[in-house]
Amino acid sequence: MLEAIAALIERHSLLSTAGVVVVAVSGGADSLCLLHVLYQLCGTGKRYPQIQLHVAHLNHQLRAAASDQDAAAVARIAQDWRLPYTIGSFDVQSMATQQHLSLEEAARIARYRFLREVAQGQPIAVAHHKDDQAETLVLHWLRGGGIASQIGLQPRHQDIIRPLLSVHRADILHYCTLHQLIPCEDASNSDLRFLRNRIRHELLPLLESMKPGFRETLLRNAEVMQVDFAWIQEQVLACWPQVVLQEEIDSIKLAIPSLCSQALSIQRHLLRQVTARLCHGQSPLELRHYQLLDQLLQRPTSTEIVTLHLPQHLHALREGDILVFKYISEQASENKGQPPVTSILPLPGSIEVTGTPWTATAEWVPEEVTQRVQNALQQQDWATVWRLLPTTPHAVYIDAETLDSSNQPLAFHIRTRRDGDRMQPLGMEHEKKIKDILIDKHIPYAQRSQIPLFFSNSHCIWLGGIHLDQRVRLTRQTHKIIRLSIVHH
Numbered sequence: 229m230l231e232a233i234a235a236l237i238e239r240h241s242l243l244s245t246a247g248v249v250v251v252a253v254s255g256g257a258d259s260l261c262l263l264h265v266l267y268q269l270c271g272t273g274k275r276y277p278q279i280q281l282h283v284a285h286l287n288h289q290l291r292a293a294a295s296d297q298d299a300a301a302v303a304r305i306a307q308d309w310r311l312p313y314t315i316g317s318f319d320v321q322s323m324a325t326q327q328h329l330s331l332e333e334a335a336r337i338a339r340y341r342f343l344r345e346v347a348q349g350q351p352i353a354v355a356h357h358k359d360d361q362a363e364t365l366v367l368h369w370l371r372g373g374g375i376a377s378q379i380g381l382q383p384r385h386q387d388i389i390r391p392l393l394s395v396h397r398a399d400i401l402h403y404c405t406l407h408q409l410i411p412c413e414d415a416s417n418s419d420l421r422f423l424r425n426r427i428r429h430e431l432l433p434l435l436e437s438m439k440p441g442f443r444e445t446l447l448r449n450a451e452v453m454q455v456d457f458a459w460i461q462e463q464v465l466a467c468w469p470q471v472v473l474q475e476e477i478d479s480i481k482l483a484i485p486s487l488c489s490q491a492l493s494i495q496r497h498l499l500r501q502v503t504a505r506l507c508h509g510q511s512p513l514e515l516r517h518y519q520l521l522d523q524l525l526q527r528p529t530s531t532e533i534v535t536l537h538l539p540q541h542l543h544a545l546r547e548g549d550i551l552v553f554k555y556i557s558e559q560a561s562e563n564k565g566q567p568p569v570t571s572i573l574p575l576p577g578s579i580e581v582t583g584t585p586w587t588a589t590a591e592w593v594p595e596e597v598t599q600r601v602q603n604a605l606q607q608q609d610w611a612t613v614w615r616l617l618p619t620t621p622h623a624v625y626i627d628a629e630t631l632d633s634s635n636q637p638l639a640f641h642i643r644t645r646r647d648g649d650r651m652q653p654l655g656m657e658h659e660k661k662i663k664d665i666l667i668d669k670h671i672p673y674a675q676r677s678q679i680p681l682f683f684s685n686s687h688c689i690w691l692g693g694i695h696l697d698q699r700v701r702l703t704r705q706t707h708k709i710i711r712l713s714i715v716h717h
Contacts, residue, residue, distance in 0.1 A: 229399050229656060231381075232273065233265050236394045240383040243270070246278035248621050249389075250347040252339070253283050255298040255412035258355035260305075261400045262392055264407055267309060272611050282350075282620055283313035286342040288320040290416065298412045310382050312620045314340045332422055339494045341672070346622050346705070348385065348693025349669035356381050356542060357392045357400060359428075362443040365450055366427050366435075372515065376500060380450040383480060385671045415714075464498045477663045478673045479554040480506065487551065488525055503542060506555040506673060512539035527550070555673045572641040573682075573712065582643050584678040586692065586714040588642050593617065593625065593709040605704050613702070621693050622715060626700040628708035632686045640712070641683040649681065651688040653695040662691060680714055 237243055251266060253259040263283065267510055270279035285302040287295045299315050306313035324334035343352045345444070356364075361380050368377035383393050392400065404411060420426050437440045467490055474481040480502050487495055496518050504511040513521075517538055524546050536544040545552045545591040569582040577590040597616055604612040617625045631638060666676050671694070680692040689697045692714045702709065 229395055229403055230265060230268060231333050231401055233391050234269060236383060237269070242353075242384055242389040243276050243389055243605075244351075245276075247620070248280045248282055248347075248350045249353050250282045250284050250343060250350055250621065251353045252343055252355065253285050253302050254355075254414070255285070255302050256355075256396070256414055256417075257404050257409070257411040258357060258360075258400055260354060260409045260411050261403050263305070264403075264409055265391065266644045267311075272615060273608060277611055278614070280614070280619065281512055282346070283314070284343055284352075285315050286339050287315065287317040288338065289317060290320055290331070290335075291414070294414075298414070301412055306551055314616075316346075318342065324327040330423075332424060341675075344672060345675060346621065349387065349671055349695075350385055350621050351389050353389050353391060355392055357388045357395055358447065358712050359397045359443070361393065361450070362432065363424055363427050364447050365446045366431065370423075370427075373461070374515075375453055375457055375460070376497070378450060379454045380447075390409075414647060456553045457627055460493065460497050463494050464501060465696070467498065472502070473550070474496055475667065477666055477676055478506070478556075479552055481551075484525060484546070484549045484551050484553040503538070505516055505667075505670075506542060506553060507540045507689060512542065514691045539712065551669060570641050573640040573642050575640070577639075577640040579642070580671055581644075581680045581714075584680055585716050586678070587679050587716070588640075588682070588692075589711075589713045589715070591711050592628075593711055598707070598709050601702070601709065602706065608704075616670060617711075620713075623711060623713040624690055624696050625702060626689060626696070626710050626712060627702055627706045628710045629706070630700045631689075638710075640689075642680050643680065644677055645681060649688060651695065652698045654698050654701060656698060659715055662688070665691060665695060682712060 234345050243249065245479070247581070249266065249270070251259075253263050263281070264282055268274065270276045270281055272501050283302065283306040285299055287299045299317070303313060303315055304501055309325050309449050318338045320331065320335045323329065325335065365378065365380050368380075371377070377555070381390060381393060383390050403409075410463050416422070416425075418425065418429070420429065432443065436454055437697065439445070441571060458614055467486070471482055471486045471490070472480060473483050482502070483530065487498070492497070499518065499521060500511040500513055503513055520536055521544060524534060527546065531548060533545055533547045536546075538544060541556050544555045545554065548646060566599075570581050571582055571588075573579050573590050576589075576591045601613055601616050604610075604616065628638065645662050645666075647663075650659040651662060651664060651665070652659045662681070666679075671679070679694065681688050682690040682692065684700075687697065689700045690712055
């Protein structure tokens with residue numbers, strides 16, 4: 229099974245040559261198998277030697293002490309395997325009640341927000357498998373999601389990767405037994421109050437009894453639709469430059485005449501993609517929303533501004549021949565017009581970053597470690613460098629002598645993003661706007677205002693958890709090293 233999974237990873241380029249992969253681990257059999265497989269493939273001396281794993285687990289607070297025990301079990305596994313980990317906790321029941329969501333939907337939203345907060349733009353590995361694929365296709369069919377939903381789960385979707393998508397759950401259970409992995413039992417997986425569980429335990433077995441091989445038929449049908457959907461995506465990509473006039477981190481502006489000149493199918497797929505970019509990578513639009521947008525587009529042209537309120541804090545505003553989609557969160561409204569506060573981080577030192585949930589720390593790397601790193605740098609032995617300087621999505625190492633201190637004690641200026649901020653991401657020859665980096669990394673808008681930026685006296689040196697600046701990287705000339713990190717406070 230390991231080779232089959234590795235083949236899927238290679239075929240779809242799920243893992244890059246270097247970096248961090250955040251692994252979502254609930255403690256169940258599927259996620260334990262995923263973590264173990266990636267642990268066999270990633271790390272020094274393995275197939276992907278420069279890929280580092282970071283375990284992430286969210287306690288949904290739905291099963292009292294059992295939820296706490298699952299979180300503790302995941303933490304123990306990460307410690308035993310010497311992997312960095314982040315354990316989060318969130319009251320999903322309260323969220324579902326306050327936002328009028330099902331428990332399933334609230335848990336999914338909370339889970340992916342947490343994972344993306346941990347990942348800060350790095351890939352996130354989740355444990356969906358072939359049986360999940362069949363359940364998802366039936367679930368989407370019941371909800372009427374259209375062709376975009378009938379292609380099912382993909383091995384890669386933006387920042388989400390699914391290495392187990394080619395294997396069945398029976399194979400996963402056998403793998404866990406073979407490798408003595410003991411999963412946590414989640415009673416909610418058998419709770420028939422949840423629609424997915426009813427599909428898994430009642431509807432799919434019934435359909436399978438009526439037509440043996442029904443699950444495989446579903447999967448083949450999804451492959452057929454994938455071809456059609458890929459063609460539609462090509463058409464959307466082709467007309468995008470003519471329709472989309474401006475794209476910001478919290479808004480996208482469209483030319484109505486160009487949009488309306490497209491076939492209705494292309495119009496709706498383009499609107500789906502626009503709204504997905506503003507809403508955590510998943511569009512909230514349903515048929516009724518498309519119909520309301522059709523009415524908005526067909527209104528006679530006037531200077532009047534007409535606003536349509538959509539789910540997930542989305543607004544669609546029409547003025548003349550312009551349609552603007554805006555993400556307007558409650559937090560953004562409260563903080564509107566307030567410039568970010570700059571904090572000074574001494575070296576060594578630690579501070580809470582104003583306006584964010586992060587505490588920032590700067591510290592010298594000990595001389596004995598620095599000497600060993602220097603030797604490895606001279607030989608370009610990067611495996612040894614990163615073994616001596618273990619990184620996570622929230623910790624980086626910089627060359628202290630690249631900083632312009634103007635004969636003053638070294639310190640860092642830290643704040644959140646302002647319009648016009650730029651940096652030179654690692655590996656790039658030129659500077660790039662921070663807002664464009666956040667868009668390219670698919671960072672949800674609600675999180676962008678809470679990302680700490682570290683500055684020297686002359687420029688941004690780290691977009692916390694996302695990108696290091698090229699100008700402060702470690703090289704053969706490095707003699708003094710500083711470790712910068714952020715942790716939740």
